[in-house]
Each structure stands twice: as structure tokens, then as C-alpha cells.
Amino acid sequence: MDTGFVDDPGLAAVVGERRALMNLAYRLLGSLADAEDVVQETYLRWYRLSAEQRAQIVSPGGWLTTVASRICLDVLGSARARRERYVGEWIPEPVPGDGTPLGGPVAGPPDDPADRVTLDESITMAFLVVLDSMTPAERVALILHDVFGYRFADVAGIVGRSEAACRQLATSARRRIRAAQPAAAPDGAVRQRVVRDFRRAWEAQDIDALLGLLDPDATVVVDGGGLVHAALRPIHGGDRIVRYLLRFVGPGPRTTLLERTVNGRPGLVARRGDDLVVVAAVEVTGDRISRIWAVRNPEKLRADWA
Numbered sequence: 001m002d003t004g005f006v007d008d009p010g011l012a013a014v015v016g017e018r019r020a021l022m023n024l025a026y027r028l029l030g031s032l033a034d035a036e037d038v039v040q041e042t043y044l045r046w047y048r049l050s051a052e053q054r055a056q057i058v059s060p061g062g063w064l065t066t067v068a069s070r071i072c073l074d075v076l077g078s079a080r081a082r083r084e085r086y087v088g089e090w091i092p093e094p095v096p097g098d099g100t101p102l103g104g105p106v107a108g109p110p111d112d113p114a115d116r117v118t119l120d121e122s123i124t125m126a127f128l129v130v131l132d133s134m135t136p137a138e139r140v141a142l143i144l145h146d147v148f149g150y151r152f153a154d155v156a157g158i159v160g161r162s163e164a165a166c167r168q169l170a171t172s173a174r175r176r177i178r179a180a181q182p183a184a185a186p187d188g189a190v191r192q193r194v195v196r197d198f199r200r201a202w203e204a205q206d207i208d209a210l211l212g213l214l215d216p217d218a219t220v221v222v223d224g225g226g227l228v229h230a231a232l233r234p235i236h237g238g239d240r241i242v243r244y245l246l247r248f249v250g251p252g253p254r255t256t257l258l259e260r261t262v263n264g265r266p267g268l269v270a271r272r273g274d275d276l277v278v279v280a281a282v283e284v285t286g287d288r289i290s291r292i293w294a295v296r297n298p299e300k301l302r303a304d305w306a
Contacts, residue, residue, distance in 0.1 A: 014046065017061045021068045027143050028072040029079075030092030030128050032303065038075065042068045062154075069140055069158045076136035087226025089234065091293045092128040093300040094279045098264045122147045123264045125281035125293050130180045134173055141166045142173035182285040188266075191284045192259075195266040198282075198289060199257050205246055214238040215288040225297030228277075241292075248278075260305060269305050276301050 018039060025035035045067055046054070057063045083090055098120055121127060122143070131139050137159050144150040144158065145166070152170075156163045186194075194213060201209035220241050224230025235241050248255065248270075255277070258269045262281040270278035279301060283291040295301065 014043075014060050014064070017064050018043075020061070021064060024065065024143065024148060025068055025072055026093075026095070027122055027128070027131070027147065028069075028139055029075060030132060031300075032093050032095065033299075034075060038068055038071045041071055065144075065148075065150075066158050069144060073136050073140055073159070076139065087224070088230055088232040089221050089223050090132075090225075091221060091223035091295050091300075092125065092132065094125065094262050094267075094281055094293075094295050094303070095123070096303050096305055097261050098123065120264050125263045125265070126180065126283050126291070127177065128263070129293065130177055131173075134176060135169075137161065138169045138173040138176075141169035142177075145170050146174070182283065182290060184286040186284055186287065190287060191282075192266045194284045194287060194289060195268065195282055196259060199259055199268055202245055203257055207242055207246070210242045210245065211238050213289055214241055215285060215290045218288070218290050218292070220244065220292045220294060222294045223297050223300065225299060227298055228296050230294075230296045276305055279305060 021039045021042060022035050025038040026032060029035055029038070042064055046060075046064060049057075054060070131142075134142070140159055141152075141155050144155045145152060150158075152163045152166045155166045155170075159166055159169070161169070198210070198213045200206075201213060216238050217236070218238055218241055220231070220235040222230040222235070231244065235244050254272065256271045258271065260267055260269045260279075262268075262279060265281065265283075267282050268278070268280040269276065270280070277296065279295045281293045281295075282289055
């Protein structure tokens with residue numbers, strides 16, 4: 001990023017916060033594009049300060065985080081109106097791998113180590129979808145405290161609430177997260193095996209195998225954004241899901257299914273020729289797939305899924 005302050009001796013340290021700011025903004029907004037905009041605006045505000053003002057800031061990283069969080073709060077406040085205009089279901093933008101491209105240092109341990117969400121947990125699609133159901137203040141309080149380790153006293157200054165109110169916001173947010181967690185969460189090896197078997201059954205159009213790998217009450221949510229053909233409402237039940245999946249790989253250009261890590265968990269990517277057409281995050285409960293979030297909106301498929 002060209003800041004125009006190449007002679008600033010503190011530039012390296014300030015720019016070094018970029019990954020941490022992206023880490024924060026993506027988790028709060030569920031969009032890489034919006035996160036990039038937030039980080040850019042944060043840096044613009046930093047360099048609008050005079051040299052004297054910047055010199056008085058004891059912790060540039062803390063200042064940048066505070067500003068980025070407040071910008072995210074403003075974006076979240078207007079997101080509801082934008083969502084009302086969105087065509088079909090909205091799903092957070094998927095990212096490849098375990099989220100390390102968004103990685104960065106955290107501020108330190110939270111007040112209570114028991115109230116902690118790890119960075120890898122906070123990147124999963126299931127977690128981000130629950131975050132999207134929260135109020136902006138709940139979301140910011142949870143992410144800043146439980147993920148990034150900020151003290152509630154600092155969170156209060158960012159959110160504009162009392163410290164006690166921020167504790168309550170985080171408690172309410174944790175309650176939502178726990179309520180959404182599957183009762184029988186498998187280990188990584190089981191998730192990977194189930195996703196691999198599902199891919200093979202999907203490619204083979206093996207109806208019985210697909211039904212055996214899907215929970216009877218499974219749900220598929222598809223995000224096309226009105227830009228491509230996609231189911232406008234969630235698809236419930238194994239039978240309906242299988243019919244939808246088989247239509248997707250049916251007549252027409254050959255669809256290639258690939259196993260990829262999507263938001264830190266085993267998932268699937270579909271290509272038609274050189275075109276990326278779907279990125280699917282998968283939730284496995286026990287030894288069956290209970291939920292699939294399939295992103296088809298091309299504006300959310302700009303990450304490198306090679």
C-alpha cells in the first residue's frame with residue numbers, strides 16, 4: 001500500500017498491523033472486500049493525523065484496532081438494509097485454507113481463559129454464520145475479547161458501552177455460539193473422510209451413498225447473490241438435497257469436484273473448465289453431513305482456490 005510516508009520511521013510497525021486488521025475485519029464483516037475497505041480507511045485516518053498527533057499515540061496498533069472496529073460497527077449498522085436488497089441467501093465469503101493468510105498477532109489472553117475462542121475456530125463458516133445473526137455490538141465484543149484477547153475495559157471504549165454491558169454482550173454472544181454447536185462434533189480425520197466419500201458419491205451420482213452420508217435433516221444453503229442461478233431458500237432433507245446435487249453435475253459442461261480446506265475445515269470446490277463455480281463449506285455431525293453452505297456468487301469467489 002502506497003501511503004506516501006516512506007520516510008516515516010514508524011511506518012514498518014504500522015503497516016505490520018495490516019494482517020491483524022484484516023483478521024479482525026473479515027471475522028466481523030464476513031467479506032474480504034469489505035475488510036479491505038475497512039483496513040484502507042483505517043490507514044487513511046492514521047495518515048490524516050499530523051506527525052505530532054501520531055507521535056502522541058502510545059500504541060499505534062491499539063489505535064488502528066480501535067478505529068477499524070468502529071468502522072466495522074458503522075458498516076454492520078448499515079448491513080441490514082443492504083441484506084434486505086440481497087437476492088436469495090447471504091453467506092459469508094469463503095476463504096481457502098485455515099485462515100492464516102488473514103493471520104496476525106492477538107493482543108494477549110482474555111480476562112478469563114475459559115472464555116476464549118481460538119483463531120481457527122473463529123474462521124469456520126458455522127461460526128461466521130452465527131456471528132451474522134448477532135447484533136453489531138455483540139459481534140464486536142465477542143471477537144475483540146474472546147478471539148483477540150482485548151480487555152473488556154478496552155472493548156467498552158470501542159463499542160461505547162460500559163464494561164459490564166460489554167461483558168453481558170459477550171456472554172449473550174457465547175450463548176448463541178454454544179447453542180449452534182453440533183452435539184457430536186467429529187475430529188478432523190472423520191470430517192475429511194466424510195467429505196471425501198461425499199465427493200466420490202457425488203461424482204458417481206450414487207444416490208444411495210449420498211443419502212447415507214447426509215443427515216436426514218441436513219440443510220443446504222446456496223448464495224448466488226442474484227448473479228447466477230441458485231436456490232433462493234435453504235434446501236432441507238436428504239432426498240431434496242440429493243436431487244439438487246445431481247442436477248448440478250448433470251448434463252452440460254463437465255463439473256470437476258475438488259477437496260479443499262474451506263475456512264479451516266474440509267470442504268469442496270467445483271469447477272467447470274477453468275471457471276470456479278462453487279465453494280462449499282461443510283459441517284459434519286457425528287459421521288454425516290448436517291449442513292452445506294454453497295457459495296456461487298462470483299463476487300465472493302475471488303480468492304485463490306488452486
